[in-house]
Amino acid sequence: MLKNIRGVGDLLRGKLEARFRLLTIIGRVVVPEYRFQWPFLDWFHDEEFGRFLDRFGVSHDCNDGRRWMLGQLLRLTARVPGDTAECGVYRGADSYRICAFNASLPDATRTHYMFDSFQGLSAPTAIDGTHWKQGDLASPLEVAQLALAEFHATVFLPGWIPQRFAEVADRSFAFVHVDVDIYEPTRDSIAFFYPRLNPGGIFLCDDYGFDSCPGATRAVDEFLRDKPEKALALSDGGGFFIKGCVTC
Numbered sequence: 190m191l192k193n194i195r196g197v198g199d200l201l202r203g204k205l206e207a208r209f210r211l212l213t214i215i216g217r218v219v220v221p222e223y224r225f226q227w228p229f230l231d232w233f234h235d236e237e238f239g240r241f242l243d244r245f246g247v248s249h250d251c252n253d254g255r256r257w258m259l260g261q262l263l264r265l266t267a268r269v270p271g272d273t274a275e276c277g278v279y280r281g282a283d284s285y286r287i288c289a290f291n292a293s294l295p296d297a298t299r300t301h302y303m304f305d306s307f308q309g310l311s312a313p314t315a316i317d318g319t320h321w322k323q324g325d326l327a328s329p330l331e332v333a334q335l336a337l338a339e340f341h342a343t344v345f346l347p348g349w350i351p352q353r354f355a356e357v358a359d360r361s362f363a364f365v366h367v368d369v370d371i372y373e374p375t376r377d378s379i380a381f382f383y384p385r386l387n388p389g390g391i392f393l394c395d396d397y398g399f400d401s402c403p404g405a406t407r408a409v410d411e412f413l414r415d416k417p418e419k420a421l422a423l424s425d426g427g428g429f430f431i432k433g434c435v436t437c
């Protein structure tokens with residue numbers, strides 16, 4: 190009883206924990222399968238990250254945990270030689286993070302290569318379930334170009350994956366981000382970039398582990414079946430491996 194009264198008082202005073210507990214009570218009723226996470230996280234208040242989210246207007250699109258992890262994983266590759274690539278660029282938010290990181294490195298010699306149809310998703314197949322349809326997430330090339338205009342070491346390769354991969358066949362990579370949501374382009378991307386990833390380089394698949402993207406998870410797991418590396422599934426979604434790092 191006393192505990193409840195204190196809880197109501199905290200709520201009226203607007204205390205974060207009390208507001209959050211109310212949210213979990215509502216959540217248990219409305220979305221019982223959802224697992225809340227504590228709101229007391231330092232990265233929620235990271236100013237540079239907050240500016241980045243605001244720049245792309247993505248503060249509340251439920252992808253910020255994965256965008257944060259992308260930045261953390263990039264840091265692991267600081268000493269790995271090679272360029273960076275993204276397959277699935279959309280409006281350029283994740284590529285912006287990658288380019289900003291590349292530009293911050295002392296030698297800053299990396300080029301960032303970007304692959305996207307800029308016409309949305311290609312046709313999903315039965316493996317991909319029913320969440321996506323052809324043409325979803327279409328955004329014109331010019332939007333991404335404008336978003337990344339401040340960076341110089343960037344190359345846009347518009348087209349259907351894997352059509353333009355041959356143009357970087359002689360490059361090697363430190364970090365590759367694949368975010369195309371469905372099986373076929375994820376399969377083609379991992380097959381192309383795996384042998385070009387330098388030891389210690391990271392392959393990150395944004396869609397790994399999502400019920401809504403079963404094809405992407407399958408493409409990664411199938412490819413890694415006979416490789417020493419296996420994907421590590423992140424709690425906010427997405428999965429990655431480090432080239433040369435044996436995983437059970």
Ligand SMILES: C[S@@+](CC[C@H](N)C(=O)[O-])C[C@H]1O[C@@H](n2cnc3c(N)ncnc32)[C@H](O)[C@@H]1O
Binds near residue numbers: 280281326368374
């Ligand atoms: C989820 S969005 C990428 C989001 C992006 N990483 C960001 O920072 O916001 C998926 C992108 O994959 C692209 N895409 C999907 N299938 C493709 C394919 N077969 N070939 C080329 N691009 C594809 C879409 O055009 C879309 O821009």
